[in-house]
Amino acid sequence: MKFIILGCGSSMGVPRADGFFGKCDPNNKKNVRTRCSALLKTNYLNILIDTSPDLRSQLINNKINSIDKVLYSHMHADQTHGINDLRVFFIKNKKPLDIYADNETRKYFNKNFSYCFKSNSSEYPATLNMKAIKKNIFFKKKGEKINIRCIKVKHGSVNSICYIFNKKLAYISDVSKIFQKDYKYFKNLKYLVIDCLWYRNHPSHLNLEKSLELIRAFSPKKAVLTNLHSDLDYKELKSKLRKNITPAYDGLSLVF
Ligand SMILES: [Zn+2]
Numbered sequence: 001m002k003f004i005i006l007g008c009g010s011s012m013g014v015p016r017a018d019g020f021f022g023k024c025d026p027n028n029k030k031n032v033r034t035r036c037s038a039l040l041k042t043n044y045l046n047i048l049i050d051t052s053p054d055l056r057s058q059l060i061n062n063k064i065n066s067i068d069k070v071l072y073s074h075m076h077a078d079q080t081h082g083i084n085d086l087r088v089f090f091i092k093n094k095k096p097l098d099i100y101a102d103n104e105t106r107k108y109f110n111k112n113f114s115y116c117f118k119s120n121s122s123e124y125p126a127t128l129n130m131k132a133i134k135k136n137i138f139f140k141k142k143g144e145k146i147n148i149r150c151i152k153v154k155h156g157s158v159n160s161i162c163y164i165f166n167k168k169l170a171y172i173s174d175v176s177k178i179f180q181k182d183y184k185y186f187k188n189l190k191y192l193v194i195d196c197l198w199y200r201n202h203p204s205h206l207n208l209e210k211s212l213e214l215i216r217a218f219s220p221k222k223a224v225l226t227n228l229h230s231d232l233d234y235k236e237l238k239s240k241l242r243k244n245i246t247p248a249y250d251g252l253s254l255v256f
Contacts, residue, residue, distance in 0.1 A: 001146075002041040002255050003169055003191070006058035008248035009033030010197055010229040011078040013054065022230025030234040030249035034058055035078040036173040036227050038193070040165055044141040047071065047148075049163060049171060055082030062251060066092065069139065071148070072101040074160040074174060075108035083113055083128075090127035102133045102152070102161055133161060149185060153178050156204025168256045169193070170220075173227045176204050178214065189220035190256045193248065196225035198232055208237075215245060224248050 007013075014033040015021045024031035034054035040047040045068045052058065059065075067089045073079055089097050101109065109117065109130060119125040137148040149164040154177040162172035169191040172178075178186070186192065192215060197205035205227065206214070215223045225237070226248040237247045 001165070002253055003165070003171070003193075004039045004041060004062060005193070005224070005226060005248045005250065005252040005254075006037045006039055006062060007034035007052050007054055007250055008173075008226040008228055008252070009035055009250075010227050011035065011076070012230075014228070014230045016230070020230065023236075024230050024233045025235065028234055030247075032250065033228060034250055037079070037082070038171055038173075039064060040146075042141075042144055042146060044144050045069065045139060045146065047139070047146070049073065050079040050173070051082035051086060052078055053081045055085040058250075059085070067097065070097065070099040071133075071137075071150075071163055072099065072105050072161070073163070073172070074102070074155055074158055075105040076158075076174065079174070080105070080108070080113075083109075083116060086116075087127045090125075096126055096129040098129050098131055100131050100133050100137060102159065104158060106130055106132065151178075151182050151185060153182075158204075164189075166256075169254065174204070175206060176202075183217065186214075186218040186220075189218060191222050191224060191254050192218055192220035193224045193226055193254075195227045196232070196247075197227055198229040200231075208232075208240075212245075222246070222254075224252065224254070 035052035037050040037052040048067050048070045116128045133150045139146040151162040152159050153162050153175045155174045160174045164170045171193045175195045195206045196211040223245045
């Protein structure tokens with residue numbers, strides 16, 4: 001299986017819409033970061049995690065022309081507002097696309113994007129089919145089995161869902177705290193892809209120090225830092241990290 005980081009930037013992206021690169025070297029392509037989303041690519045399924053406002057360009061740039069399922073981590077705009085770009089997969093699949101979300105996110109969708117879920121007329125039918133997150137989600141196709149464990153974590157004043165794929169790869173782009181009772185699920189990972197907003201403290205995100213603390217506690221084979229703000233220059237950040245920890249960049253692909 002292949003896990004592709006489609007976007008690894010914080011909420012405004014790098015550069016921001018006004019061209020501001022912050023402390024990032026504009027000449028390093030790895031510093032150009034779209035908003036966070038990711039794709040699990042198996043032999044038979046493409047499973048998307050979050051629909052960032054940059055989704056359309058992310059799919060085009062990575063030549064992804066089919067999506068089978070979508071998992072949402074939480075309802076913030078930088079994880080959800082690319083939802084309209086999913087319409088093409090309704091047209092291609094000739095049926096509404098299954099999306100999975102927790103209670104808070106489903107409420108947010110019903111309030112703000114109801115037209116995606118309720119047919120308005122035969123001209124504008126519902127394009128998405130909303131499903132509730134369970135502790136474990138299983139997908140099976142042609143003998144291939146995918147187990148996805150869904151773990152509720154804190155992200156400041158809201159909750160966010162961490163997804164662990166086949167017990168090997170954990171993805172959590174927005175998190176401030178993982179509950180101790182869930183630490184057991186993070187042992188023996190091949191990859192941990194984890195929030196690392198910047199150097200300073202932030203009430204809803206991990207900073208570098210806190211990300212490294214969790215990486216030490218879980219000791220995955222490899223850790224990838226994501227949701228990177230423009231304070232974090234790729235080369236500078238990488239030089240501070242141990243060999244098995246790396247900053248993400250858009251298009252980074254992990255095989256497991
Ligand atoms: Zn968020």
